[in-house]
Amino acid sequence: MTAPVLSVRRLVKEYGEGDAKVRALRGVDLDVERGDYVAVMGASGSGKSTLMNILGCLDVPTSGRYLIDGADVGELDEHRLAVLRNRRVGFVFQSFNLIPRMSALANVELPLAYGGIGRAERRSRALAALERVGLADRVHHEPNQLSGGQQQRVAVARALVTAPALLLADEPTGNLDTASTRDVLRVLDELSVSGRTIVLITHENDVAAHAKRVIRLVDGEIVEDRRQAPVDGPPPRPAEAAA
């Protein structure tokens, strides 16, 4: 069996000092296999966003170990961490976080530019990623000219354009209407079918139903770990998405 894409041991994250100290994560252990599609669920304040930020290398844990593809993230310096964020991890935010006044294409090209890839290749890969999320006809639109669902699909394209080992999505459908939610979930399902590893956060059961595995967090601890479909099989698409 190959090493897990993502491996977390006794992860603790605390905010604040003294009386105001909040323990957002209280020793989380988690392994995610290659090709898995994991939904992390939990009420607000359960620590799921904190977990996600640490998995995306956007934040550092107070203690505990975190390995991506077997590499210990805690031992990486600033520059290697930037490379890791760029090559290994794709992150999709709830609030899209596209850079304003830059076209969809430029936004998707950005990680490739930081990755040092030449212009011609950058353009073709970004166009391919945008086509994959069904936005081939919107490449020159700026974020404020796109709907929420379209912006989120641009964000997904940006996250997967570097072909990362891991696609992380923090409530990707939290700000979207039903139709847009369906669009984004269809893209994620397709990515899962093609073998991409996905971890997403949600508090909607409809969204979690798309995942092969559901993890429930309560007060910074994993209280439930339920498998809905085998790791190497297709995602359990509900009827409404298939329709």
Next chain:
Amino acid sequence: MSPYEILRFAMRGLLANKLRSALTTLGILIGVAAVIMLVAVGEGSSRSIQQNIQRLGANTLTISPSFAGGGRGGMGGPQQAGPRTQARELTLADARALTDRSLAPSVRSVSPVVNGTAPAVTYAGASHTAGQLVGTYPSYFEATNKPVARGTYFFDDDVLAARKVVVIGQTVAGELFGARDPVGEQVSVAGVPFTVVGVLKEAGSTGGQDADDVVIAPLPAVQQSLTGFGPLDSIVVQASGAAATEAAQAEVTAVLNQRHGVAAGGAADYRILNQATLQETVSEATGTFTVLLAAVAAISLLVGGIGITNIMLVTVTERTREIGIRKAIGAPRGAILGQFLLEATLLSLAGGLSGVLVAYVGTRFAIAGIQPVLVPSSVALALGVSAGIGLFFGGYPANRAAKLRPIQALRHE
């Protein structure tokens, strides 16, 4: 990431908010242009003052009587002389003694001068009160740098014969004759008829005194008919060259001390105004003036700098979230810092260079009668300071933001 890529990112960042970029550039432009203009005006006025002094005549010494009791020795004579009872007036004999080649070899010419106060000059019903009446010798014109525009000077013959001829300044000519040629016409000075032989070239006003409001006649003629044969008001001595003024001053001092019986180290009953010394003094004064203007300029540069600082801080702080996004998708710190530094550099350069351009165009025009003179060091200073401030205050907050963990930058509102 290649430098070219970073440059493209910086350009895109600037163009993404054109108004803000334009306003920042404008702020820098004003700061830089203000400094360069102020220094240029200071330099220009200082030069114009020096030119005015040079116009008074170069290499000249003006000897005037000096009494401890103060005041000019008028018609009164020695009895008004105050505590120094032996003090003597300047006389024609003094002037003649100074022309002695062996005693005063550095002296080129000596012009004794009497001044009449504000005589009424009339011509054909027109009347004008001249600011100054000067009775002197022909050498006075060269020594005090007063060329004639029309007609001629008067000559030694006129002096010997005490002819009633007169050279008038432009102001007097304009008041009495308008556009007509005054040469050959007869005017009456304080009731005495004089023939105009020449009109002085326009000298311009210096220090509130109109140098063109003057009437110059041969010394004996003035003494005979207007002031009487009293003592001289001053003696203008021209040295044989710029380097000889100090020597001439020493010689004049020796001759006069001997003639007036002033003991070595004793207080003299005359004083010598050295044009070169005056020039030095005034250059020092104008230097102070330039320093003052430079201080004002420095303050405006400081204020401009604070403006740049402000805009840069706001710009970068406002974009902390953007920096967070860029970091989250894997931008290395160097690339982020490079982009923001380059943006700041481009803004500073665009603003600074257009400021220099505006100042350059501005200094082509006279401001309040002063022709500004561009000082290259002020250009370098203004550009350097504005670019430095732009870079530091664009770079510092960008560096701070680039050092944040992505999540901290992303949460920044």
